[in-house]
Amino acid sequence: MNEIVYKVMNRAAFTEAKANGSFDGSAADRRDGFIQLSSAGTLAQHFAGQKDLVLLAVDAARLGGRLGWEPSRSGAFFPHLYDALDFDALIWEEPLELGADGCHRLPLRVLP
Numbered sequence: 113m114n115e116i117v118y119k120v121m122n123r124a125a126f127t128e129a130k131a132n133g134s135f136d137g138s139a140a141d142r143r144d145g146f147i148q149l150s151s152a153g154t155l156a157q158h159f160a161g162q163k164d165l166v167l168l169a170v171d172a173a174r175l176g177g178r179l180g181w182e183p184s185r186s187g188a189f190f191p192h193l194y195d196a197l198d199f200d201a202l203i204w205e206e207p208l209e210l211g212a213d214g215c216h217r218l219p220l221r222v223l224p
Contacts, residue, residue, distance in 0.1 A: 115171075115172040115173070116169050116170065116171065116172065117149040117150065117170050117175075117191045118149060118150045118167060118168060118170065119135075119148075119149050119150070119167075119168040119170060119197065120150070120155065120158075120159055120165055120166070120167055120168075121135070121138075121165065121166050121168060122164060122165060122166075123165065123166050125138065126166045126205070129199075130199055133198070133199055134196040134197060134199060135196060137196070137197075145194075146180070146192040146193055146194050147192065147193040147194075147195075147196075148192065149179075149190070149192065149193055150190060150191070155215075155216045155218075160215075162210075163210055165207070165208040165216065166205050166206070166208065167206050167207075167208050167218070168197075168204075168205050169202070169204045169206075170197065170201050170202055170203065172191065174200065174201035175193060175201055178194050179191055179192070179193055179194075180192050180193075180194060206219040
């Protein structure tokens with residue numbers, strides 16, 4: 113099975129991007145020069161308490177050479193996409209529910 117990388121998006125931005133067939137990145141992505149992806153959710157750090165989010169599962173192999181892995185300040189490697197995210201690489205999308213405790217609930221298919 114191919115490796116899966118993930119993208120967390122606001123539901124409205126996802127709906128618009130999906131209608132266009134690709135996602136060119138958020139304002140933060142465009143500022144950084146790449147689309148931030150994750151191999152192991154970073155929900156608590158970057159999306160704490162945010163509602164109306166969607167988790168996208170993307171086939172890393174279909175992104176090809178446009179996908180790079182760079183170390184973070186902690187030394188962990190994270191995937192960065194140096195192009196638009198074409199939805200032909202999308203495996204599935206699921207809404208991210210926010211629990212009463214303010215933490216997001218990952219879809220069962222993501223849990224180990």
